[in-house]
Amino acid sequence: MARRQFTGLRFGESDHEAAHVMLKRLLHHESHAVELVLILLSVGPVMMSMYISYVTGEAHWFQRSGSLMVLFSAAVEYRRSYQRKLAEEAADSGDTERRDALERAVKAQSRPFWRSIPYVCYLQIFLGTLIWGYGDLLF
Template identity: 40%
Template sequence: MDFDSLDKSIKTELWTSLPLYLLAITIPVLAWLGFLQIDADLGVWFQRSGSLMVLFAVWVEFKLFKITNFSNPLSPGGQTWDDLETGDRLKDKYSSLIQILKYFAALLAILGTLIWGYGDLFRNVVA
């Protein structure tokens, strides 16, 4: 693949990751505030929102792994000089952004795990 088509694929993956980040953040906030609450126990619903936060964070990480593969293009016969140049250009353009997004997704997964495990206790203590 050439640089332009790989660049477009990376941009598409980045833009489609944005709603997943928003869902990972919005769902626990809404659960904290009591939206979509079925039961009287807000702590349990906040705790359950942690599992959705982890789900969306891991989904984003898989999309970022896919982007990393785009920046390592291979021709059918193996790497060519054009492939190496394309990969270097894509890495120069996106590597810092992808690293930041990976760290943010990992942070969301860790926070979601904490909410998933202890969210009911935290919610009941703070509220």
């Protein structure tokens, strides 16, 4: 008989339920993991393509990576605006659970990391647009 391992969430949950709970916690508004991943996804391809363009001499790889930087940075800002919308809806509803979630969201958004994200995104959108438009001229 195969022994079931404890996933760290709850005993007796199926793998699907455990994955759903873990994903829900990860995507919760207090978690900055999604923002960090999207920001890394916006910078990673640019760095990688800059190296590839330098080695091969083909500038189009670096130029195209600017579009990915813009895309992922815009996704971070979209996620933040969607979370603000959800927080406003929670404030309007009479549900105490949603109101508690709103209080946690307001507390999380007052952290310095959370407040610096828009400036990082705007800078990345600006740089990504420059790379997208003029990145081929560097090589």
